[in-house]
Amino acid sequence: MSPQPDALRLAWLSLPDARERRELRWLADMPGAEVVLVADRPTGDPVPLVQRRYRRPTRRFIEAGSFAWLRHLDDVPAAAAAELGGEPVEWIASLELFSLITGQASALAQRTGLRQAVVLWNNDTTHPLYRLPPYRQAFHRASGADLFVCMVEAAADHCIGLGIPPERIAQVLPPIDTEHFSPAATPVEEPVIVFCSPVAPNKGIDRVLEAFDLVRRRIADARLIVAGGGPLEDLVRERERTSGGAIRYLGPQDRDGVRDAMRQGAVFATAPRPTPVWNEQFGLAYVEAMACELPVVTTACGSNQEAVPPPNVRVRDDAGLLADALCSFLEDPARRRAVGRQNRSWVIERFEYHQQVTKLRAAFDAAEQRG
Numbered sequence: 001m002s003p004q005p006d007a008l009r010l011a012w013l014s015l016p017d018a019r020e021r022r023e024l025r026w027l028a029d030m031p032g033a034e035v036v037l038v039a040d041r042p043t044g045d046p047v048p049l050v051q052r053r054y055r056r057p058t059r060r061f062i063e064a065g066s067f068a069w070l071r072h073l074d075d076v077p078a079a080a081a082a083e084l085g086g087e088p089v090e091w092i093a094s095l096e097l098f099s100l101i102t103g104q105a106s107a108l109a110q111r112t113g114l115r116q117a118v119v120l121w122n123n124d125t126t127h128p129l130y131r132l133p134p135y136r137q138a139f140h141r142a143s144g145a146d147l148f149v150c151m152v153e154a155a156a157d158h159c160i161g162l163g164i165p166p167e168r169i170a171q172v173l174p175p176i177d178t179e180h181f182s183p184a185a186t187p188v189e190e191p192v193i194v195f196c197s198p199v200a201p202n203k204g205i206d207r208v209l210e211a212f213d214l215v216r217r218r219i220a221d222a223r224l225i226v227a228g229g230g231p232l233e234d235l236v237r238e239r240e241r242t243s244g245g246a247i248r249y250l251g252p253q254d255r256d257g258v259r260d261a262m263r264q265g266a267v268f269a270t271a272p273r274p275t276p277v278w279n280e281q282f283g284l285a286y287v288e289a290m291a292c293e294l295p296v297v298t299t300a301c302g303s304n305q306e307a308v309p310p311p312n313v314r315v316r317d318d319a320g321l322l323a324d325a326l327c328s329f330l331e332d333p334a335r336r337r338a339v340g341r342q343n344r345s346w347v348i349e350r351f352e353y354h355q356q357v358t359k360l361r362a363a364f365d366a367a368e369q370r371g
Helices: 022-029 076-083 100-112 133-142 153-161 205-220 231-243 255-262 284-291 320-330 335-353 353-370
Strands: 008-013 033-039 049-051 090-093 116-121 147-150 167-172 192-196 222-227 247-251 267-269 296-297 314-317
Touching: 008 022, 008 076, 008 100, 008 353, 022 033, 033 076, 049 076, 049 090, 049 284, 049 335, 076 100, 090 100, 100 116, 100 133, 116 153, 116 353, 147 153, 147 353, 153 167, 167 335, 167 353, 205 222, 205 320, 222 231, 222 255, 231 247, 255 284, 255 320, 255 335, 267 284, 267 320, 284 296, 284 335, 296 320, 314 320
Parallel strands: 008 033, 008 090, 033 049, 090 116, 116 147, 147 167, 192 222, 192 267, 222 247, 267 296, 296 314
Antiparallel strands: none
């Protein structure tokens, strides 16, 4: 039996509106880790909460770009230790280099002598938020952190491009629960496309709907299942209403619902496109779909090639090209089954959950050994 690792105690300073089963959960599931969440409310992950309110003057920017910061952080190390039975935390961690909360984490780490880790997905050194004074200041503070955990290869390149020393960069691919996201008992034989993502312009549900019209001209019995919430829900509902049963909208889904929707499909599709403040970094839904043995068709956007290797298909943002790629799988059940099996093997090899959280812990251990 392998020896148990020493405890690693960490406080995670969360962004507002953080989603369950993401970075916080992966950190908490590291071998020997004890993690405390610092936020205004629980995320649903099984970790203790040190409650602190946010100051958020505007909701113009979302996720890492939120114009928001946590209040009253000076006593967070003591409050976190109280949640951990009196044991002191050793690390402060947060998401993305240009986050205002990461800037706060840097200041707190410097005042208290704690180590700092930054988890990154961002793949663009020219992101406009780096040029705005409060975000630029946050980056400069965070550039001295002890560890930069990059969830995609492009994020590591991004860090190097910003001048972060390579020895402080660790690349750890995102952990995927391949037991939960697993194939249907029987492969779907019917020509069913499944879209599981926010129904928003940047994820391209409008382009998928446009491509689906073209698919139906070639494959009359093709169907489309859409799962997700967002600003284009009315569009999807209207298309469902007029589709004669060819489109089914499931609405927002929890983790089980996403898996169940994927198991009803023969091909997974999205069509992301960049915005002035966003580019596709990875796309966990791609890998979850591949773990369910689905082939993937999508548009080339950002660095999503890291999540969608050939023989899956990435095309330009063009409905005709998207439709052609979808038909190439829908018209060839043997091909899509072969690609699906290959996809699942690839996901297990690279992203299996326990393997990746163990690698995540190793990255922290290596940073501690560097001193």
